[in-house]
Amino acid sequence: MSDKDEYGGKLGGASILVIDDEPGMRNFLTKILGPRVKRVEQAGSPAEASRMLDTGHFDLVIIDNIMPGRTGLQWLEEQRRLGLFSETILITAYADLDTAIAALRVGVGDFVLKPFRANQILGAVARTLDRRVLRRDNALLRRELHAGGSGAGKLLGKSDPMLAVRAMLEKLAPLPTPVLFTGESGTGKELAARHLHQLSARRERPFVAVNCAAIAPDRIVPELFGTVEGRERPSPGLLLLADGGTLFLDEVAQMPEPLQAALLRVLEDQRLRPEGGEREIPLDLRFVFATNADLPALVAAGKFRADLWHRINIMRIEMPPLRERSEDITDLAALFLSQFQATLGMTGLALDDGTLMKLRRYDWPGNVRELRNMLERSVILGEFPEEFAGQGSVTGAAAIESLDLVMQRHMLHILSQCGGNRAEAARRLGVSRKTVDRKLALWSHD
Numbered sequence: 001m002s003d004k005d006e007y008g009g010k011l012g013g014a015s016i017l018v019i020d021d022e023p024g025m026r027n028f029l030t031k032i033l034g035p036r037v038k039r040v041e042q043a044g045s046p047a048e049a050s051r052m053l054d055t056g057h058f059d060l061v062i063i064d065n066i067m068p069g070r071t072g073l074q075w076l077e078e079q080r081r082l083g084l085f086s087e088t089i090l091i092t093a094y095a096d097l098d099t100a101i102a103a104l105r106v107g108v109g110d111f112v113l114k115p116f117r118a119n120q121i122l123g124a125v126a127r128t129l130d131r132r133v134l135r136r137d138n139a140l141l142r143r144e145l146h147a148g149g150s151g152a153g154k155l156l157g158k159s160d161p162m163l164a165v166r167a168m169l170e171k172l173a174p175l176p177t178p179v180l181f182t183g184e185s186g187t188g189k190e191l192a193a194r195h196l197h198q199l200s201a202r203r204e205r206p207f208v209a210v211n212c213a214a215i216a217p218d219r220i221v222p223e224l225f226g227t228v229e230g231r232e233r234p235s236p237g238l239l240l241l242a243d244g245g246t247l248f249l250d251e252v253a254q255m256p257e258p259l260q261a262a263l264l265r266v267l268e269d270q271r272l273r274p275e276g277g278e279r280e281i282p283l284d285l286r287f288v289f290a291t292n293a294d295l296p297a298l299v300a301a302g303k304f305r306a307d308l309w310h311r312i313n314i315m316r317i318e319m320p321p322l323r324e325r326s327e328d329i330t331d332l333a334a335l336f337l338s339q340f341q342a343t344l345g346m347t348g349l350a351l352d353d354g355t356l357m358k359l360r361r362y363d364w365p366g367n368v369r370e371l372r373n374m375l376e377r378s379v380i381l382g383e384f385p386e387e388f389a390g391q392g393s394v395t396g397a398a399a400i401e402s403l404d405l406v407m408q409r410h411m412l413h414i415l416s417q418c419g420g421n422r423a424e425a426a427r428r429l430g431v432s433r434k435t436v437d438r439k440l441a442l443w444s445h446d
Contacts, residue, residue, distance in 0.1 A: 014129055015039040019049045019063040032118045046075040057282045058086050060128060065092040076106040083228045083277025085236050087128045136241050140206055155195040157328040160432045161320035168317055173199035180312050181290040183319030186369030189290040190250060192319060197246040202286055205245030208238050213254035221259050226274040239272050246286040253293035260305045267311050322364040326431055329360050336372050340379040349379055354390025411439060
């Protein structure tokens, strides 16, 4: 296996800055790394490197320690205070204890002793970048577990409203444009945002979900933007951890004003400045937002910035409430029931046609979340609530036929009550007008 085959997959997306006062060493490293990484650039001095970092971000910095004027470690210490979050590798001919301690304090990821071979530097780069990814993934996983989220779930639904949502998600997936999901609580806004991420070219990069209402107002800016803490290694925020992927900000109506102002700058410039830092860092990030609040009303009341509202309201997707897509309840209920029975190890509860019809006729003010919670309780208790209990289990073709007949009788009854007004019947049934038209056309040919 060649070096390129061995290391190419690990290094392929990396951007690297090589800092060395010797042109021969810079060219040697560039020749080794160039074919294997996304981008490699050179700086002949710390001052030149500083100017390059002011305009661009690098995943990894490889720096020689002994250079005219100042050491690489002195430069790194200064850059950490300014807000350097890049991984670093130190090239040195002298690995004494004092150098090792100083390197640890400024977050050096690896040493490469001179003289070295090509496979040594490639191995150090691969290890350092691997640790970077592991730290990022671990930080995001710990955060998600602490927040009580699993990231699991599918965007289900074949109703007309959900087909329209899916079509819009497919259209928007290749674009960098921000998306705002609106709708009642429990309608699946985060699931839709995750679905958008999975459809995009960013699917292999992080999806980071942030509930703006769940973080203390005085902590949300540093948690998102990161902090620079003196000589210690800076702490990256969620914006930087999500770089290359998608950041989902839920409950945006709850954002404190300082965050609104800071976020507006990020949206306009795709650059962030960590708290306490002096340098802005470029980002490659897709922003997705969600709210169940009336943001225009909050803007009118002076509680939400008008300029931020216009910036995030480029493409808006209204998530339909469950009562408007009751035909999806059968698939949703079946999925939730099977999931809870498998995870809880409790079986014996079945969805019969009577239960399904009652589920479809209920308004579900809590939407999909309420349906899911009710089914979890039912699995634990071994029975459905009285208002949803059916008349026994019916399976196979008989269940489908029986359910369709009950649905037909109910829809025709409501249509009769509405004097044949299909739009009003659709409203009362909690389905779209197209669904009523389609069902009536189907039954007329039976």
